[in-house]
Amino acid sequence: MTSLWSAHLADRRPTEPLDGDTTADVVVVGAGLTGLWTAYYLLDADAALDVLLLDAGVVGEGASTQGLGACSADLAISAERVALAFGRDAALDLRAAMRDAVVEVGGALALEQVECGFGFGGALRVARSTAQVERLGELVATAPTWGDEWSLLDAAGAQEHVRVPGVKAGAWTPDCAVLDPARLVRGLLDVLLARGVRLAERTTAQRVSPHAVLTDRGTVRAPVVLTTVEAGVPGVATGRTLAAVPAHALATTRLDARAWGEIGLEPGVVVREAAHLPVQARRTADDRLLLTGAGHPSALDRALATLFPVADPAGALRWSGRLGVPRDGLPSVELDPASGLGGAGGFGASGVTAANLAGRTLADLACGVESSLVHLPWVGHRSPDWPPLGGAAVSLAMRAAARADAAESAGRRSRTAAAVLDRVPIG
Ligand SMILES: Cc1cc2nc3c(=O)[nH]c(=O)nc-3n(C[C@H](O)[C@H](O)[C@H](O)COP(=O)(O)OP(=O)(O)OC[C@H]3O[C@@H](n4cnc5c(N)ncnc54)[C@H](O)[C@@H]3O)c2cc1C
Incomplete structure (x- = not known):
């Protein structure tokens, strides 16, 4: 469904x-947001580069046009986990780079006059149970350690942004924008085509190898x-193993002024319950309420x-x-100078901002630029591989998350669910 x-x-x-065999300076397989931003920054670095984009489908059919349109500084993996694996400085750098990337997306769109409703x-x-209130408290308490800006709101403060029944507390950050992802993709594509990028749609890469891509239409x-x-x-993919996690969206018909008066949500604000398996919501420019979330589609109706x-x-x-979810929750960006093989992915539900940062980083790696980006953790x-039945592990984690959320709503805790979620980061 479109x-x-x-x-x-x-x-x-x-x-x-593609019409038979060809050559290029850089070939980018996959023309979603990551591929498009990569091509954009490659040409920004060297306008003379011959960049060829390949896509198995038609640009704009993939995940990049299916989301809520939240351009946020969040990643599925917490800064604490990144610090445990790579050290505190690396975690700080990644947090700063994600916050900067939200601003960079807006700046690049303004520069290129891509009209896609970008706005902060x-x-x-919002927290509706004691456990959720505790989680928000932790989020706000640890945020300054990582340079993040979250402030705690009491129930009345949260209700000023959105009137959700039973809300006990809220946490607010300014580091989030919204946009129309399909207009973003179309606008970026127009910019790239005007700059001479070659695009071959309905061309499926069957195998990538050093310095070559074999497709169903030529090499x-x-x-x-x-x-x-x-x-x-x-x-x-270049050796990465991602689980494809289903995610769903529901957009109501246009709501009238009375309904919006009761909901109280302004366009531009992204709201999400502090749940383990969260549903995100926003008001669209044409006054629909849009909800997205991973798991079963019925979760959206319940929300x-x-x-x-x-x-x-x-x-x-x-x-x-579908979301691409790595086993440890940390996306990857890579380029092996010897083989010329590289790529990026594993953004979960954070790809709008992360694709921009990854695209800039891939361009720096490909052009040999020693920027701070190429040292991000x-x-x-390489995320550890999913077990052979990775899909089953993800389903189990999502069921555990849903159970934990139901238990917390009823004032209980689920230890088993917490243990499963600790081992399988989803979202
Ligand atoms: C319901 C939903 C809601 C979301 N909400 C948000 C949100 O609010 N904010 C946010 O930041 N992120 C959100 N996301 C995630 C975000 O959309 C993705 O992280 C992001 O689009 C990933 O971009 P991408 O370019 O890496 O991948 P994609 O957009 O999936 O692009 C990959 C492209 O590769 C092509 N391709 C695949 N295989 C081949 C092949 N063999 N040969 C050639 N081409 C191939 C595909 O056709 C596709 O066009 C959401 C995702 C979903 C599904």
Whole structure:
């Protein structure tokens, strides 16, 4: 099912598939946000580069146009976990780079005059149980350690942003913007095509190897081969193993002024319950309430009924996509100078901002620029492989998360769920 965002775009004729063998300076496999930003920053570094983008489908059909459109500084992995694995300075650098990337996305879009409704509105987390209040307290207490800005709100303070029934507390950060992801993808693509990037759609990479990509339409030889397929076809990623986790979206019909008066959510603000398996929500520019979340699609209906009872689900538009989730929750960005093979992925539900940062980093790596980005802890990182039945581990973790959320709503805790979630970071 087409996303709300894509349904509003004017039709575009796809480019021709690859027509036999060819060469390029850099070939980028996968033209979602990561591939597009990578091409953008490659040309920014050297406008004369011959960059060829390949996509198995049509640009704009993948996860990049299916999301909530939250451009936030969050990553699924906590700064504490990054610090444990790579040290405190590395964790601080990654947090700072993610916050900067939110600003960079807005700056690049303004520079290129890409109109996609980018605007800072901030993000709010709401707590409706004692356990959730405790989690928000921890978030706010540890945020300054990592340079993050979160402030604690009491129930009345949270209700000023959104009137969610039963809210006990909230946490607020200004480091979050929203945008229309389909217009972002289309706008970036237009910029790239105008700069001479070559794009071959409906061209599936079947194998990537040093300096070459074998596709169903011919072979591309290039000194640098970058794979940015996220939860795409397994086997073509450069050795990363990502679990493809289903995620869903629900957009109500336009709500009237009375309903918005009761909900009280301003366009631009991203709201999410402080749950283990959270649903995120925002108000679109055309006054729909949009919800997204991983797990079972029915979770969105439950969240709508519980958090926004005034919003009628009748006539809602629904669609689904997949998140690329690494075993340890940390995305990876890599380029092996010897083989010319590289890529980026594993962004979970944080790809809008992380794709920009990864794209800039890949461009620096490919152009040999010794920037601070190429020393971020996710560069050269390999998440441990998922076990052979990785999908089952993810399903188990999502069920555990849902159970833990239900227990917390009833004033209880689930130790087993907490243990499972500690071992399998999802989202
Ligand atoms: C329901 C939902 C809600 C989300 N909400 C948000 C949000 O609010 N904020 C946020 O930051 N992130 C969100 N995300 C995640 C975000 O959309 C992704 O992290 C991001 O789009 C990843 O971009 P990408 O370019 O790496 O991957 P994709 O957009 O998946 O692009 C990969 C491309 O590779 C192509 N491809 C795959 N295999 C091959 C192959 N063999 N050969 C050639 N091409 C291939 C695909 O056709 C696709 O176009 C959401 C995701 C979903 C599904």
